[in-house]
Amino acid sequence: MAATYEQMWKDLGLDLASHDALLQVLGKGYQDIFLSQTDRPQGMDYFNFVMSEVHGLRVKELVDGKKEGHKVIGSFCVFVPEEIIRAADATLVGLCTGADFATEEVEKLLPRNTCSLIKSAFGFKLGKVCPYIESSDMIVGENTCDGKKKSYEVLDALVPNLYVMDLPQTKSNEGRSVLRAEYDKFKKTVEELTGVTIDADRLKKGIEIVNNKRKAVHRLSQLRKADPLPISGLDALLINQVFFYDDPIRFTDSVNKLCDELEGRIREGKGLDKKGAPRILLSGCPMAVPNWKLPWVIESSGAVIVGEESCVGERGTRNQTDASGSTVDELMESIVDRYFKVDCAIFTPNSDRLNHVKQMFNDYKADGVIHYGLQFCQPYQIESLPVEKALEEAGIPTLRIDTDYSMEDVEQIKTRVEAFSERIKMAGCSTCRCS
């Protein structure tokens, strides 16, 4: 990849030596974790290709698009409404995070006790190794957690065009007004950035594109109810990750093709050769590429992952936007309605999330829930204790894993996951004996 894109990366201001090193590590990780899997559907070839070109072809498309006037908007959160961005013929991309980088430099700007996701985002910027942030015409921050809210004040000095979106903390009428006002302001800002006036037709089109993308991923999720599983949790997570930066129409098409194949597998009773493996529902913090640590530990310990209750997962994709309105105002209301349903732990109270975890547990015929808390992510870490309590009280085996992006605790996590799998199997056996 290096030779083809070197000039482009140089032009974007990347540090070529560091970037090469990063790509090598990424490629090796992908090989070891993804390509080494057996029983993979053919439809994953597309995603293998996407990953092999993650800093190459896709970035070139963005750069080429920019030359034709299509702006690139980068973000770190599912609260940034892609519908509005698509309506202005601009592209939304999730920015790099998911791996520790330039940590020493980062900790000159942020406290050590900041979550890995935020520190990583800063590290990719400071280390000059993220072509997406360097391609972005505007970066959108959002007042979700304290960590992000306050670190955007620091990021502001590092990037040329940071736009910060306020978010409510409760689902009150006033909270909804905050979100509506912010989305109106954001629409205006996107119009100014792109020079495109977003009318109802454009907004409808934007909603349609994004709805289709979410519907495809939702279709994929539904197929994971099957036993044997037609696709690994790692592959499904990867698709949820690619969701954030691939071309949305091509992505939708590729996911639907994969789903066709998986439906065939299910009809034929084929799937992963992991009979009797505990079926795990992941719940908690988002996992960005290449943060595959916990799912890799789970699936290499003999369990399988059947769903992700996460922003990079069903929390981010399950709700559609009603496209039936005919005016900009009606459609904007639908967009606000849709995003106001997201059951992020930044909201208080956030009881919808617990209901969703239980629902996913049942729908995907899970045997247990592993809650993934990113160290120092206070909203999810604090919420994880009452969630664990409520799930256990409902008879759902639950394991809380709090970790970061380092690999130091892999063996410890593995031991805990294996013990959890044993617990699930024992519970299953005792049920068998009772029946």
Place this chain on the structure above:
Amino acid sequence: MAATYEQMWKDLGLDLASHDALLQVLGKGYQDIFLSQTDRPQGMDYFNFVMSEVHGLRVKELVDGKKEGHKVIGSFCVFVPEEIIRAADATLVGLCTGADFATEEVEKLLPRNTCSLIKSAFGFKLGKVCPYIESSDMIVGENTCDGKKKSYEVLDALVPNLYVMDLPQTKSNEGRSVLRAEYDKFKKTVEELTGVTIDADRLKKGIEIVNNKRKAVHRLSQLRKADPLPISGLDALLINQVFFYDDPIRFTDSVNKLCDELEGRIREGKGLDKKGAPRILLSGCPMAVPNWKLPWVIESSGAVIVGEESCVGERGTRNQTDASGSTVDELMESIVDRYFKVDCAIFTPNSDRLNHVKQMFNDYKADGVIHYGLQFCQPYQIESLPVEKALEEAGIPTLRIDTDYSMEDVEQIKTRVEAFSERIKMAGCSTCRCS
């Protein structure tokens, strides 16, 4: 104190053995840190008495008041508008925190990486050693930081009447609307709790009482511009701490009497016998009784503290509420105006705070700023890095201390504070040489 109040504490449901142990530690700490000081003003006798009766006489007043129908409302934050509470003849008290208690029990409910202030508040409740929380007819939480916002969801199961107030994250028009709506809702809740209808006269009276309290503390602050200092930083902090639970009218009177005495001291050129000691401005997280660790280290290391840019300090007390309105609506607007000015790090951006630190540095003729960050308090810890940078760039020596309530790092902090004092003195000498 034990014999006199034992029955009352029993009736409140306190764990008498643990509570006795706590009072002994508190009394010993107060003796070692406060009573051992020299050159204390006579006016501190009142506050010594208050502290000696902190869980005794004051609690008895609250309990007696409750029998006469005066409700007690407990809170953890300066955003809870005392004006509204006073207007309903109710009493606002700051709830116990400031010392580690029942940590093992707390960490079954909250992640270890939660700040000491929150864990301590839970510890006082779980350990049954806070007569204030047990006397409270209602406890008011507020959506300030993620830590508090999410831990109130957990606290809700531990106390009978928790009311959570939403707060905005930005000082936008929508943010102001959130605050106004919340204060209106809070007023209604206080009216329902107390059975008192809060009319304009009552609201005016409430504003007046609280304004007078703040004015007295502000008067005290102004006197700390003097050199030699008429009062130690520890004593001034104590007064800012007592602010949160003493009877407001008696407190105001006592602070004003102390100020009369201090003015006499200043006229006579008397004060602390610490000539040439570096004058330190404290900035950052609040310090509740008995969290005296850092100021004690600073003042026992030969420096003096001239001001507190903190919620327990000028951030919480500097702004008055305009009482000139004649309708409930006008007065509620004034209350919202007043609280919307508080430059807490939960807001983004929060540039007013930096200006205030600089202003206090100049007003109180400080030589340096020590920023106090409570470990895992993300808003202040993240903000502390750009604040430090901006202050140093303005030629203001700044030291960031991040710590918790344990005493394990006292020696380490002492070493850092002493080195910082040396740096200040060296800078002073080099200035002398230049002139």
